[in-house]
Amino acid sequence: MSQPNTQESCQAEHTSACTVREVLDRVGGKWSIGIIIAASDGPVRFTELERSIEGISRRMLTLTLRHLERDGLLTRTVFPTVPPRVEYVATEMARELYESLVSLTGWAQRHREAIAAARDAYDRERGLAG
Amino acid sequence: MSQPNTQESCQAEHTSACTVREVLDRVGGKWSIGIIIAASDGPVRFTELERSIEGISRRMLTLTLRHLERDGLLTRTVFPTVPPRVEYVATEMARELYESLVSLTGWAQRHREAIAAARDAYDRERGLAG
DNA sequence: CCGTATCCCAGCAGATACTG
DNA sequence: CAGTATCTGCTGGGATACGG
DSSP, X not given: OOOSTXXXXXXXXSTTXXXXXXXXXXXXXXXXXXXXXXXXXXXXXXXXXXXXXXXXXXXXXXXXXXXXXHTTSEEEEEEOOSSOEEEEEEOHHHHHHHHHHHHHHHHHHHHHHHHHHHHHHHHHHHHTOO | OOOSSSTTTOOSOSHHHHHHHHHHHHHOSTTHHHHHHHTTSSOEEHHHHHHHHSSXXXXXXXXXXXXXXXXXXXXXXXXXXXXXXXXXXEOHHHHHHHHHHHHHHHHHHHHHHHHHHHHHHHHHHHHXXX
């Protein structure tokens, strides 16, 4: 959720590294992806999200929702009823983003074991000898 | 660079959100992507990286290199010469990862203005009235 | 129901100095 | 050259309590 240093440090020429980081700065937060997914199938209410996300605190839910809304990834709709009713839904832009992100899952699944093995090896070398 | 809460909170059923987060936990750090790219075209030395990355500190360079090496994304080769010579090169796995990440640049470029506009609108509403 | 406010901490990250 | 050590600040994020 750190939105600082993106624009100023990306001076056009630095290739795509900066562009990738721009995206990561927006959805790299711990809960962003989960929320986008949950709000991709249609409007969801605050409390629904709170229950379905599992482990998220009220505070982080609100904060992340605000960030995503600010970036135009989520649309917030308030129904002036009592008790209040607020619905969030992923924008088209957000759904496209998620599609792009999903290509990462293929990579993750293909290499999950290799990563674990690398870690094991690394930790053994550093753990015993060094 | 936060590698905690990935495995324990991903209990199989939670869809791809967790998988995406696994990747993000490994490569979401501020400098990871830049380093992977720099080490994708062939071996690079420590000081080369330090100069080409622009803005990175010695400390963060070392830390990020260690993380990436631990996850099997970078290969570290030490030449026992004097002065010492250490080379880093992206593994095949890392290059594949980067290919996947590049699909994000398309999204970012298509929506960069929309995001900026959304932010402007959001900030205006909150800044003046609210 | 849908938040905000406050306190607090861990971990990322910068600056600087020292070493094999 | 290629790091490590130390000190410090900042912010993401958890816990809890309160408010419209």
